Amino acid sequence: MDNVTMSMLEYDQMKERLREYAVSYVGRKHIDELIPASNLRAIRMSLDETAEAKALLDKGASVPLPSLEGIDHIASLLHTGYLFAEQDFMAVLIFLNSCGQLRKYMASKRDIAPVISSYASSMQETDRLKSEIERCIRFGRVDDQASKNLERVRKKIAVTKERIQKKMSSIMSKHSSILQENLVSVRGGRYVIPVKREYHKQVKGAVLDQSTSGQTVYVEPEEISQLQTELGMLEGDEAREEGLYSVH
Structure with a gap:
């Protein structure tokens, strides 16, 4: 699609409006990089996913999307020799708990949103990691135990x-x-x-x-x-x- 057509469709303005609803930096980055699709199959798949998402929202439920703030920074420091602090582990714990909530939520919505729920079900359980962080860090401090x-x-x-x-x-x-x-x-x-x-x-x-x-x-x-x-x-x-x- 050429620039003139995109301008007539106010494509950038639509992206800006869409960006206002993004709840994470990953979502905002994805919106910034959006370009019109040309593959008919991909377009139909995206429309189906959008319909499922709308059906979820129409049910009045609040989707427990995990906060990603800071996680990319922590992930980038893995295997670098960086010494993680207590607040880093607490951020990871909050993120993992949020992911677990999202996984359970989407599992209960398979009948409404089968495609979207399948994405959430692909997330791995991390019970051992969560329990170890909870055992060793209390109230933002490495515990005596x-x-x-x-x-x-x-x-x-x-x-x-x-x-x-x-x-x-x-x-x-x-x-x-x-x-x-x-x-x-x-x-x-x-x-x-x-x-x-x-x-x-x-x-x-x-x-x-x-x-x-x-x-x-x-x-x-x-x-x-x-x-x-x-x-x-x-x-x-x-x-x-x-x-x-x-x-x-």
Whole structure:
């Protein structure tokens, strides 16, 4: 079909209107690439599919189309050595659950839309993958039960944090009169106390920072320095263990 005829038929305008109903980037891309068909058999098949789709909509049902947003990016990173994060797995889980819903929905509509439903039935079940993601990731975070090592490391982290908190409470109480405020701060990932500048030498420890005005000095007390180093190493172990899960 030549450009003049397509212009007279307002073909591009029809595509724009159709594009407004697309619910995924794949659908929009497909519409953008549409050209008039010339094969009579293909045209009749497309018309039959359109009739089936209209019959589904006429029933008033909402077709559970899965969201594809982000899935193409995740798929493109497979076998590249990229370390997937928890949110990547959650996006995959949402997508797989949506695909399962669509498969079940179309299976129940075979009598209304036999051709369209056959496309959905070709989608593979992924129960094992879904159950593994659900087992290992909870609320967007790698769960303690993902591996024995991860569980062990996180227990040590919890114990170490509790020891640091108890010591910090004792230190804050001991030096309350020289603190700028009764509040624990964090500098460079390490807990510090805000000491009035003129008294900071009364606290044994390392100065990690100071306020813009220079009136407050942030000191890491010597009593918790070793504990904080241990905590940092444990958190490194935790990150590596989470990474091992992501690789698998």
